Amino acid sequence: MEVKIYDSTLRDGTQAEDFCFSAEDKVRIALKLDDIGIHYIEGGWPGSNPKDAEFFREIRNYQLKQARIAAFGSTHHPGSTAASDPNLKALLEANTELVTIFGKSWTVHVKDALRTTLDRNLDLISESIKFMRQQGKTVFYDAEHFFDGFNADPQYALATVGKAMEAGAECAILCDTNGGSLPSQIQKGINAVKEKFPGIPFGIHAHNDSDLAVANSLTAVEMGAMQVQGTINGVGERCGNADLCSIMANLCLKMGYACLGPENLKRLRQVSRFILELANIPSNPYQPFVGRSAFAHKGGIHISAVEKNPKTYEHIDPGLVGNKRRILVSDLSGRTAVKRKAEEFGLKFSKSDPVAMQVLEELKDLENQGFQFEAAEASFELLINRTMGKSKKYFELVSFRVIDQKLSENKDPVAEATIQIQVGGQLEHTAALGNGPVNALDKALRKSLEKFYPELKNMELIDYKVRVLPSLAGTGSKVRVLIESTDGQDQWGTVGVSHDIIEASWQALVDSINYKMYKAEKDNGAEKSVERRKTR
Ligand SMILES: [Zn+2]
Structure with a gap:
């Protein structure tokens, strides 16, 4: 037919x-x-x-x-x-x-x-x-x-x-x-x-x-x-x-x-994304078959059932349409989720591994502070890496300063950021203007880093969200910043939490850049191993 x-x-x-x-x-x-x-x-x-x-x-x-x-x-x-x-x-x-x-x-x-x-x-x-x-x-x-x-x-x-x-x-x-x-x-x-x-x-x-x-x-x-x-x-x-x-x-x-045909069907998600990307339209995470959440599991019971048999909560194998199963990490989930999540990132450890316990504890602690990783998987991947002692520092902050200046009632304010960072013993001092303090800070940071890491040039922030968190008794309120970044190929989310909006933004910004660098290394590694396989 x-x-x-x-x-x-x-x-x-x-x-x-x-x-x-x-x-x-x-x-x-x-x-x-x-x-x-x-x-x-x-x-x-x-x-x-x-x-x-x-x-x-x-x-x-x-x-x-x-x-x-x-x-x-x-x-x-x-x-x-x-x-x-x-x-x-x-x-x-x-x-x-x-x-x-x-x-x-x-x-x-x-x-x-x-x-x-x-x-x-x-x-x-x-x-x-x-x-x-x-x-x-x-x-x-x-x-x-x-x-x-x-x-x-x-x-x-x-x-x-x-x-x-x-x-x-x-x-x-x-x-x-x-x-x-x-x-x-x-x-x-x-x-x-x-x-x-x-x-x-x-x-x-x-x-x-x-x-x-x-x-x-x-x-x-x-x-x-x-x-x-x-x-x-x-x-x-x-x-x-x-x-x-x-x-x-x-x-x-x-x-x-x-x-x-089955082989082309596996490219469905990729084609769906390609078209949205060209139209510069955000994707709908809940789109059936190809959406980011189409095979995302959050509830603990769901996660452990899917672990035993994916059919329990999936109508098709996500791979058939080029999508993938995602295990969402939140305080609803347990060690199985952490283990599965780590596997998604290509990191392997068993459920009883102390690293899983440690990640879970750190996760709970961070969630108590107001962090939330469901939309910030890149930050979570970096967290697992850190817990496993695998993380790498690509740069060191010495200091930054942000000034917002409004010169008259009917003029837009101008923000200026200056930053000092250290990369491999070399000190870099840069300034940048922006249409807001976070934008200026982002520009200054990237300007100073691109010299060392040219791959950052094709990266951009595509979404920035701030949420004021309900304050606990006796404390001031905190804000959570979620940043979505892309390099044209992938899209990733990072998170920061603080009483200070610039600091929360800074944390999310640093995670975003670290993730890009880490991803570039990982991709490079993957390419190398493919090459090795070829020459064998
Ligand atoms: Zn029509």
Whole structure:
């Protein structure tokens, strides 16, 4: 059995709020999607967006493995003919062998949005598709608002689909454009299509406004849909499109469809991250299958059960989609958790090892002080290393000073930090300005260290969170700072706690830099051992 995947991340996806790509990004994404075995890639809507024309020009320079690029556009304008319509012209100029034409299925839309007659709309569908067929194109027909249209006037909605197929469309994709349909309504609409046009090749395009896009898409597949349209991570207009990550995982792992194949499926998480990274959008930790927390275990009972048999609290093996099991460390967890956590970092010791006890004690102590490691795994990894006597000091602080200066009521303050550090006996004295004290301190520290450790240049702080902790009787309140850093490849969190916000930030900052250095060494070590294996 096969279902073809039609990716619309580059077209419908870019209609999401705060989500956009340059033509260059789009090419990189298309190559990645081709690489994992996506069948169709919708590159854009050349008639509506000049940037999309650039993508189509550019992608022609690449030899794709198997994906077919589609250009997207509407039926021709009611006031023109197919041959003279600027939208269809732009579609032809995209120079793809495959085009997707969308037309109106819902009487309300024909009358109010398109402002034409029901008969004229049928002509538009027919003429636009026939014209494209004459130009040698393969045509997919997107029946926009099919299910709402079917609800309002079943005969008319079905007639639009009939016209498209008669005109030579290869597949009719039934769209739940407003995303409001229930799976039972999807069933009803599809049953009617199958009854009226037996054996017709059809697909599904679902939006997520009722949080049912994935369920509706899978329902359609169960009823015989041969094409599923969606976007990676479910980005798209309003609440988004159907998330292809969940759809492809379910098709492959639960429903017995070949889909991407098991090897490509293992790259699902990586592709999901790659696209978010290019769009500069934070990932959703709770995203099914590919999210950071999708296989994260926190409760002690859960952890020990998963330890015995992962099936107890996991619906699939996380490795199948390129994700991994995570054991969250908190005061809820015991020695098993510490041991498992250490294993995740590649450090091995047994549950009865005194190091495990020591880490646990230190952990409890730090958590009492207000530290929290669930979002600061890098700090926790450094803590284990320290307890095992493995940590390394990359630099020594001599002193720092931060000044915040506001020169007039309507001017922003300027912060300046000076810092003295020592690296291998060499004293370094640096100053930097910043848009706030922590920013200035971060800049000064990095400026002084980059000379010794050039790998710090590609690292940046991407998130900074401060939380005031409830104070205990007789003490002032403390703050906890969480910093999220990245080097483009990985992302890691570190934590600091103090009565002083600059000090708490400093601790998290130092952990972040130490972690980056430690990670670089670890990666280097891994590369070396691979090389060694090769030469043997
Ligand atoms: Zn859509």
